[in-house]
Amino acid sequence: MIYAEMRWSSLYSKTFIFFSRRLSLERIVSSHIKKPDYFYRFHYPGSTIGVPSIKNESEINTTRLSCKMAGQVLEACSRLIKAGTSTGEIDAFAHDQIISAGGYPSPFRYAGFPKSVCTSVNNVACHGIPNERQLVDGDIINVDITVYLNGCHGDCSKTFLVGNVDDLGVYLVKSAEECVQHCINICKPGTPFNAIGRYITDFCNIKKLNVIPAFAGHGLGKSFHEPPEILHYYNSEPGFMRTGMVFTIEPILSLGKPNVNVMEDGWTAVSVDGMRSAQFEHTILITQNGSEALTEIN
Template identity: 50%
Template sequence: MFEPIARFWRTSIKRFGVYDKVVPFETTPSRLVPDHIVKPDYVTNKIVFITKKPEIKDEEQIKGMRSSCTLASNILRKIHPFIQPGVKTDEIDELAHTLSIEAGAYPSPLFYKGFPKSVCTSVNNVAVHGIPDLRPLQNGDIVNVDVTVFFNGYHGDCSKTFLVGDVDDQGLHLVHATEECLKQAIDVCGPNVPFCDIGMRIYRVAKKNKLTVLPAFVGHGIGKYFHGPPDIYHTINRYPGLMKPGMTFTIEPVLSHGNENTVILDDGWTVVTEDGSRTAQVEHTVLVTKDGTEILTK
């Protein structure tokens, strides 16, 4: 029997809504990956490979990205009906891990720079990189599940913020507005579009909805490497460069009702909002095409 190392409590702040504020709980050991599963370099060689500039992929590489991204989105889709009050985030990790292994894929977060689990689960005031643990989800929670798989040599990455039971109106608004930010950000993408246009569009949608974009978290290039250029900022920025056909990257805005400040907890991973406000995040991996953009994790 695992006992919680800390407790959570119900927060009631007029402008943030009513929900359980989350602090770390006891978790379980990292899950095992069979020897036959091909592992990324950061596991086998302890090397994190990063390209020096945004990669323009050829047709074979794009085919590999489509395969890994389709698997990641399918796993996230299968997790959705599992999200219910009483389910532990560690059980979500177990499901995602099992589905990855059954498909012959490696769960990319596992041991990436020391991360101990196969997915990230970020509940309520946890902005990103929540470590799955033994805290049961509560009615009214919102939880982001971030799934990445390494499949046939390529990483596919996506996430969604799920509603747990009956979520209050402010929570619903936060999630729906974040989804709208992602949709409009993807709509703006295409050949020769500045990368910085993504952040401008997200900022405007967030401001219209009286929400805050957390600027510390960015999207990223992705391929045989987990993270690489370009950096995709989700608020006003001057990041240089233009999108070109064949580029693949993630867009993954994080929004909150409160201010933009966050704190990293003692586990070195879990990032929470300084003011206890809830956050929502959604993510797709996209491909720039000659005509526009293709959502690879749709």
């Protein structure tokens, strides 16, 4: 999930208004579930600018559990990815799965977001709000799951194929997954953060795709969004990976131009040219010898 990386000045005022209108339609969160502070009062997104924290063993172990749950729920959602299923049904399913396992769906009430997951179909780049829209044969859909468990967040997303997707759509989705896996492989202590964006830019040039630059990866743990900020395009930002850092890698690759607009709901980011995009996301831990994708389910 990548709320903290939005670049539109009017977004948060729109979101607050939208949030207020939707409170009466919210799903139920059991009283025994541990909730983040933003459940009780409106918070703006956390900042990804600053010095990244080094997680201690306890924080790593707790984050590992939240990431495992997020990955499991995301994989479970694959059973619903078929023509006729609505994005609202996916949201309800994921919400119930997370709550029944003792977790909290992190997007719910974060900066006023009204649902428990993001569902982004076809030309929706990210932050799609689940609703009554039914999937149809040939769609592609990204489902973004973040779980808050025992005081830590775990974040992941995956783009699914719905039925018979055309060759170009399949190419886009497979390329997006390949890109993230290669990014994970280059992460290790001493690697500059900007190596990720430089790799993605080179990858897209070869694949004849574009990366959408308006959204970035981020650190997480006790906070949903924290340093470091992981830019997905060619950049010269300073900073190096160190053992114990935890952050997401989540580039959005597009068949068209990299420009997006945010709709009146204050969240849904759509491509200006109507072209499709695909995204995969993992939360990774920098280890002594490399990196580990904490949300990857084997």
